[in-house]
Amino acid sequence: MPQIVVMGVSGCGKSSVGAALATVLSGEFIDADDYHPQCNIDLMSRGTPLTDNDRVPWLHTLQRLLQAHSKNTPTHYLVVACSALKRSYRETLQTGAADTLFVHLHAPYSVIWDRLVARQGHFAHSDILKSQYEALDLDHPTAATSTTNPTAARDGDGCVATCTDRDEACTDRKGACTDRDWACAGPGINVYPVDVSTLQVCEIVSDVGQCLGQTYGVAING
Template sequence: MAGDNLHKRIIVMGVSGSGKSKVAEELARQLNLEFIDGDDLHPEANINKMARGIPLNDEDRAPWLERIRCEISGFGHNDKGCVVVCSALKRRYREQLRTGNPGIVFVYLHGERAVILQRMQKRQGHFMQASMLDSQLAVLEVPGPEENDVIEIDVRPTLEEVVRQALAALSAQPEPGTAKVISG
């Protein structure tokens, strides 16, 4: 399966606490693709702002999204694949990430607020505070049917099951970006 995905560029998206990093790391491992944590690409000012419990705005996110877009683009030009963690909450953020990156696929991790909040409250050492979940949910523009490069996965199952569903949906796509698959 890893050989079939060498040119894939996958973005694991969703609100903080949805399991993006763990799912993306496992997808990258199983598909033998590079892993990029979008949190590592945030400017220090963004991290400091979130650590103080202040939500980011569009102006804060713009250079971060551009940095992620460029990272993904580099993998396309080098005939490599990558799995990237990026919240990509708004449609225009996803459009920005798609620019110059044909064949990108989004894996949208979603779930009930209570489930995600509980996960956020259990994790330690992350700059994103659980109190900011509501601001992310308010900003989130759920991908619609016209975004046919998005695979939707419910986060309630185990990590292993979420990854299994994502892998099955990714392999079911005849070409990246040509079919929308909803799992869960």
């Protein structure tokens, strides 16, 4: 069974969805938040965004975990909640774990902002959210494009450039690629976009779980 990385900006629901998805898949769950060095936690607690350099050791730790899982041809899924904001980060995570799939939880800025402000007991300060959207480097289409966020708006246009490629690239894995299937975000990177604006966690898990079930022929629990 492959590795599933649940990705997106801080507050999009990675931990909630990732943990629930691992449960219905009878898989293992890892929260990338638990692998940040203390210096990164200190920065984010103060509302200071991480840089590429800050993220490198953290991403390599996660990459080793994904690689170890992939190499052992496991009989269970590994679900990792990790922001994976940039394409280069996703490529790092997939190094040595080419069968890793990504589920991108996305919503307009205002939706996520409200959730972050309401969230209790997390080290990340809501002030990092703007930088998270700015860092988000998407190369796959998403339905939601926020009018308040120029990065997201640009991604909507980016769909035109990527749709043709992803149709072909998906053929290897599934033989077909529709908007409801795993979208290919470039060679070797498969992304499944989910608009989390209105869906509850259980609905998101059901949606992703069904897609996985169709792709891998494995029934999900619940």
